[in-house]
Amino acid sequence: MTQLEHVYPQACWNLFERGSRAIEFLFNNPPGLLLVDDSLQDIEPVELVGLFKSENVYRQVPVALILTEEKAKEIDFSLLEVDDFFLKPLNPIMAQKRLDLILSRAARALDANPLTHLPGNTSIIQKIQSLIEQKKHFALAYVDLDYFKSFNDKYGFSRGDEVLMMTARVIVNTIRSIGGKNSFVGHVGGDDFVFITDPDKVEQACQMIIASFDSIVPNFYDLEDRKRGKIISIDRQGQVREFPIMAISIAVIFNYGQLKHYGEASQMAMNLKKIAKKNPKSSYVLDRRKST
Amino acid sequence: MEDLRLEAKKKVLAIKDLPTLPQVLEEVSKLVEDPNVSTEKIAQVISKDQVLSAKVLKMVNSPIYGFPRRISTIQHALVLLGFNVIKGIIISTSVFDIMNTSMVGLWEHSLGCALASSVIAKKANLKDPEEYSVAGLLHDLGKVIALVQLPELKTEVEELVKKEDIPYYLAEKKVMGFGHDRINAWLVDYWNLPLRLKEGLAWHHQLGMAKHYPEVAAVVHLADFLTRVFEIGFAGDDQVSKLDGRVFKILKLSLSKFEEILDELCDEFIEISDLRPD
Numbered sequence: 001m002t003q004l005e006h007v008y009p010q011a012c013w014n015l016f017e018r019g020s021r022a023i024e025f026l027f028n029n030p031p032g033l034l035l036v037d038d039s040l041q042d043i044e045p046v047e048l049v050g051l052f053k054s055e056n057v058y059r060q061v062p063v064a065l066i067l068t069e070e071k072a073k074e075i076d077f078s079l080l081e082v083d084d085f086f087l088k089p090l091n092p093i094m095a096q097k098r099l100d101l102i103l104s105r106a107a108r109a110l111d112a113n114p115l116t117h118l119p120g121n122t123s124i125i126q127k128i129q130s131l132i133e134q135k136k137h138f139a140l141a142y143v144d145l146d147y148f149k150s151f152n153d154k155y156g157f158s159r160g161d162e163v164l165m166m167t168a169r170v171i172v173n174t175i176r177s178i179g180g181k182n183s184f185v186g187h188v189g190g191d192d193f194v195f196i197t198d199p200d201k202v203e204q205a206c207q208m209i210i211a212s213f214d215s216i217v218p219n220f221y222d223l224e225d226r227k228r229g230k231i232i233s234i235d236r237q238g239q240v241r242e243f244p245i246m247a248i249s250i251a252v253i254f255n256y257g258q259l260k261h262y263g264e265a266s267q268m269a270m271n272l273k274k275i276a277k278k279n280p281k282s283s284y285v286l287d288r289r290k291s292t
Numbered sequence: 293m294e295d296l297r298l299e300a301k302k303k304v305l306a307i308k309d310l311p312t313l314p315q316v317l318e319e320v321s322k323l324v325e326d327p328n329v330s331t332e333k334i335a336q337v338i339s340k341d342q343v344l345s346a347k348v349l350k351m352v353n354s355p356i357y358g359f360p361r362r363i364s365t366i367q368h369a370l371v372l373l374g375f376n377v378i379k380g381i382i383i384s385t386s387v388f389d390i391m392n393t394s395m396v397g398l399w400e401h402s403l404g405c406a407l408a409s410s411v412i413a414k415k416a417n418l419k420d421p422e423e424y425s426v427a428g429l430l431h432d433l434g435k436v437i438a439l440v441q442l443p444e445l446k447t448e449v450e451e452l453v454k455k456e457d458i459p460y461y462l463a464e465k466k467v468m469g470f471g472h473d474r475i476n477a478w479l480v481d482y483w484n485l486p487l488r489l490k491e492g493l494a495w496h497h498q499l500g501m502a503k504h505y506p507e508v509a510a511v512v513h514l515a516d517f518l519t520r521v522f523e524i525g526f527a528g529d530d531q532v533s534k535l536d537g538r539v540f541k542i543l544k545l546s547l548s549k550f551e552e553i554l555d556e557l558c559d560e561f562i563e564i565s566d567l568r569p570d
Contacts, residue, residue: 024347024384025308027377028354043383051380057356115358165358166372173374177331212371219362219486223504 001037001066004086007096019043026052030061033103035086037066046080053081056172059117062106064098066090113187115161116168124186124194129262131182131196132255138182139202141252142269143171143193143209146280147231150243151220154231163220163246164191170212171195178205199254206250206284213248214282221245249276250284297469303441304475305482311440312343313399314387320344324379334378335367342402342429343436347381348373349426350483360484365422394450397526398436400564402429404524407560408515415553416511416543424511427492431512432527433479434472434493435460442468453529460528461497473497499536510542518553522561 005013014031016022019040026034034052036045045065052058064084067075072087084102086095111120119127131138145167152160168185171193175183180198187193197205218226225231231243251272259265268287276285320337323329338344345366352369353360363369370378388395409428413421438446445468452463464471477494479485485493492508495501496516502509513536519525520532539545545553 020383023380027351027380028356030356051376054376055374057358162359162362166362169357169372169374173371176374176376179327212368216363216368216371219364219368220359 001035003090003092004035004066004095004099007090007092008099011099019045019048023048023051026058027055030058032061033099033106034061034063035066036063038068038071046075049080049082054176056117056168060106060112062102064102113189115164116187118168118172118185118187118193120186121188124184124188125262127184127186127196128265132259132262132265135257136182136255137199137257138255139197139199139252140255140265140269141195141197141202141206141250141284142266142273143167143195143248143250144273145191146247146249146277146282147243148191148246150231150233150241151246154233155222159220163217166216166220167191167193167213167248170209170216174205174208174212178208199256202252203284203286206252209250210248210282210284217246244280247280247282249273249279249282251276251287252284253287300442300445300468300470301478304437304478307437307441309384309386309440310343310347310436311386311388312341313395316341316344317382317385317387320378321382324375324382327375331370332367335370338370339366339406339425339429340403342399342433344381344385345426345429346433346479346483347385348378349430349485349489351377351381353484353486355484361486364486364489365420365426367422394526394528395436395439398432398528400525401519401527402432402525404519404522404561404564405429405431405512405515407564408518408557409511411556411560412511412514412518412543412553413507415549415556416507416545418507418511418543423488424492424508427489427508427512428515430489430493431476431496431516432472434475435528437475437479438464438468438472450528458529459531459533461533463529471497499538499542506542510539514539514543518557522557524561524564 001015014025016025020042036048038045040048049063049065053063062083063081064086065082066086066088068088072085083106084098086098111122112118113120128140145163148160148163151163168187172185175185175195175197178197178201180201182196182198184196185193195205229245233241233243235241251269253265253268253272255265272285272287276283316337320334323334323337338348348366348369349363352363352372357372363372406425406429410421410425413424418424448467449460449463452458452467453460461471473494473496477490480490480493488505488508491502491505492512495509496512499506499509499513517533517535520527540550
């Protein structure tokens with residue numbers, strides 16, 4: 001590692017000998033690049049990378065491993081979220097060029113949503129289509145926020161973005177805690193999110209997301225609106241209008257092998273969402289035609 | 293004095309590792325290993341430790357997550373951080389090597405104050421009593437930081453408390469030129485904690501300064517007083533703090549409500565003594 005520091009003096013390096021000491025630092029000060037040497041003693045390098053990369057807020061940080069040949073043979077890179085690796089002993093020119101490459105590649109845009117870094121539309125469609133083609137059973141949920149627009153109008157976009165970041169965290173952590181082989185969370189854009197879980201777990205997921213969202217969202221309003229429990233604003237016609245505190249709506253459709261195409265799934269979900277939206281409070285609607 | 297303050301502020305904000313006592317840390321470490329344990333359960337245990345609570349709130353309010361100054365309860369913080377991050381925080385937290393008696397006393401005093409804050413908030417019909425409890429728990433965080441970052445000054449303060457028989461808070465001011473409440477204010481700003489916590493942490497000795505959330509400062513002030521009256525833990529001196537009469541007006545507390553608070557605390561404080569780490 002100190003060798004790399006010499007090869008690449010233009011970077012601002014922070015070296016840690018113990019992985020456990022690095023974790024809190026990483027969470028608080030995500031670096032431009034994380035390099036993990038496989039000689040770390042106190043924590044498995046693979047575990048350290050997993051801990052860091054599985055958080056949506058840190059996913060954009062490129063991670064590279066520094067490995068011995070033996071170790072490199074053992075590692076299955078399809079299962080590990082790293083972006084590159086170096087072999088020991090390091091070749092200085094190779095190392096320098098590789099660092100250049102990793103950093104510039106990371107700078108290029110991903111499909112990820114620029115705000116939440118969750119997978120965006122391309123990944124969402126690919127994921128759903130691949131599950132359909134594999135005839136997997138799954139529940140697909142479309143999530144959006146009620147009265148998000150009036151919140152944005154009153155408080156401005158950056159306050160709106162705060163709410164979207166919070167919503168993303170609530171969905172991600174709920175889906176992860178519920179588990180399941182095919183679970184997935186994506187961000188379509190704006191206040192539209194998508195998640196996928198096992199069919200038997202989706203109702204519990206909806207309930208947990210609603211409970212968390214409803215209890216946390218009042219914190220995002222100013223004190224007076226929070227006390228009032230609503231926003232009061234005057235529209236362009238000079239009319240006084242009231243908008244309730246934001247709520248979350250979830251529409252869920254199921255695939256038991258009957259779906260042929262992604263488009264079918266999204267059409268069904270859109271229709272269902274209109275029903276969920278009729279309720280001004282947070283609510284979820286399950287597609288009851290699931291058994292047919 | 294001005295230079296000393298600037299120097300101290302730099303040192304305080306440079307704090308990298310906030311160590312805590314072993315018992316709660318062990319308990320939480322065990323809990324996070326169990327995938328079936330609920331966030332409520334973990335929140336309950338973390339809420340007993342000011343250092344872990346402070347770390348969790350610091351993390352969730354960091355700009356990296358995208359909603360600084362919004363989250364003031366442990367339960368919400370855990371929902372938003374998730375198991376993974378909590379685990380990371382726990383792994384990265386170290387333990388005080390020497391089981392310093394003043395640390396144990398301070399731990400108990402903080403826990404007592406959290407409990408008292410929650411009881412007072414409920415009796416005063418305030419919304420979200422959990423938030424008041426967090427403010428009570430963290431109100432002496434500045435003392436822990438001083439212990440770690442400014443150990444030389446700490447000894448001087450303690451000696452002055454003994455020699456002149458004055459409250460810790462006044463001794464801090466005489467020695468350092470500022471008290472733990474000022475340290476709290478620095479930290480709250482630096483860590484992007486919500487304004488309601490700031491007013492409780494920074495103004496529990498100067499109620500008049502809390503302009504936005506006077507109830508939080510008043511609850512913590514009264515809770516601090518009651519915890520000392522009941523002699524729960526040790527906050528650096530043997531004194532009962534001076535009670536500012538304005539709390540009753542700010543919280544609209546009648547005498548009978550106040551008596552109810554005392555009754556409830558009598559019962560609840562007995563349970564705290566069971567939590568004392570060995």
